[in-house]
Amino acid sequence: MAPSVKPISSPVPIEWYPTLAFFMLSIGLVVTSSFFIYEATSSGKNRSLAKELSTSAVASFFLGFGSLFLLLASGVYV
């Protein structure tokens, strides 16, 4: 009995790529802006490294996935 043959398609439906790109990038940019505002307004000993690192981690996650979906939506299938 030959094993079943199933077609493979992408893990995320292709029609979602532009929407996902837009939303993830906008959330990522909002978090980036909050990171930079914190950097600009805090001073000296008030800066907390934990807050900085957590904000930048969340921002880079959203920016990274957002730019991946942006690349896929514009036809560069990486």
Add this chain to the structure above:
Amino acid sequence: MAGMRFDLALLLLAFGSVLFLSTVSADLVISKLDRRIDLSSPIVRATTSLKVENNGAEAITEFLLPFPENQAKNLASLSVIIVEGKGKSKVSSESLPVRIVNPMDSPPSLVWYSVTLPKELVKGGSLNLEIKAILTNILRPFPEKITQADVQLIVFQDSAHVLSPYAVHMQSLTLKLPEPKVESYTKLENTKFSGSEIKYGPYANQPPFTYTPLAVHYVSNKPFVVARELVREIEISHWGNVQVTENYNLVHAGAVILGEFSRLEYQAQPHLRGASAFRHLIAKLPARAHSIYYRDDIGNISTSHVWGDSSRTLLEIEPRFPMFGGWKTTFTIGYGLPLKDFLFKSGGERFLSIPFGSPIDELVIDNLIVKIVLPEGSKFSSVSVPFPAKQSMQEKFSHLDVVGRPVVVLEKTNVVPEHSQYFQVHYKFSNLSLLQEPLLLVFGYFLLFVACIAYVRADFTISKSSSSYLAKLQWDEVRSTIQQFESIMNRCLIVHDKLQASLRDLSRTGDLQACKAARKTADSTLKELLKDLKPLISFLQSSPQAAQILPKVEELAAKEKELQEKIMQKHSIVVESYDKKSGSKDIENRVTALEQKIVLLRQEVDDLVDTIDEI
């Protein structure tokens, strides 16, 4: 001794050859043979249907097919099938295995192919075979150089009697020409020319190895498109796309053009002045192909059209100039295909099933290189191609690659459109490796942020004792102190708000105990905050930089203290009144004056906080 040995060897050889020929020719006999050679396109397709009988004593398991050397060199494809039944009930078997053999005694310049029969042909039995041979590059344009206004004349040479090691009882040959006119053809017995077909035969009782050369000189203006080299790159991306890029190096392999090319004459009368040229090429792409582009080294070529339906997409391209004999052009075609039509999962492996040859109609490819780029992180396992091809591996660095993608390279020479069959490439890939690309991007962005953090914290001043540097340091300290002071003020204000809220709750629910508890917590919090405030104010008083801000800060502290007192007063009054159970109107009267002052003070405090903030 040596001389005798030599003679003996020769004798044995001669004896063996006679034996070979006699055994072969005595055993099998071809009772009926019908050859049709299709010359209507530059790719010569010869179909031979024959019926072979076993008149010998032993069962035969193989059937020999010789080809003259020049034909064998240009043999692109040879397939043999067994046909049973006639007309509507025709049943064809699968392609039989064919291999090249080297019998010891063959006449020179012959290449022998041996077909292995699936079931041995018993004594007295007969079999119907159909042999399809596809030959490229054996048509010669004659004259070899023509002007723009001439028609292209081609010479085809072959034998009227089929070259076979077996005796043939009855045979005939039909040549199909592209147009119903012919310049000249060899007139043997039983030759007939009608319409666009030349029929030689039927010939009876020909002994084996008869060869009667014939030549046909005819008109053919069909495009002679030959690709000297075609590189097809198929890149698989599991995010949803199979991208095919084809680089063509085309040449018109017919009669070379002599003299000048006059564009004026060509445009005015394309059929008279340029009959041998071709302008359009049609490519049959798979259905749902998207993002199709057609460009060359100069840039995009806009003379192209695409039509699509649900079974295939047709791309018609026109090179930048009409192709006359001997002219070359290079271009690139690219298109994307949806993943689910070509990539499948079976067992633990994935495989890609895609056509092997070029999608362009009637194209002969001298050298075809197919490269399949597997995604990063995949492990190649095997390739299955329905015909022999050379296989090798390479590596390619493409978008967002760290270690590179494995590339399977298949090479084949002398490829015709019949080779556009599906072939499979098997490999292993886990979906987790898909995450490598977004994680790479995330890591890149994170490094940017870490660089920002490091920059803000790093101290790059060269002179650590200059007065401006020291002043800046002090100012930084003052700023941080003020920020802490501000946060304490904000917390005090929050406590005030909580107290007000508890009073409102009291008027709503009448829960005196909760109100008293809120008051207690507020008292303790405020005490703590006041304690934290003291060192800050003392620092500000000692620092010279804060001279400007200090009065405002002190004013804010004082106002806040006043506000605190007033609120506490109000709270106590309200609680007392509730204890005494006096009416709400009563409470209102007592509290009104206080309330107004509280509102005023709160306003002033807010203003002061704003001013300090702006510094």
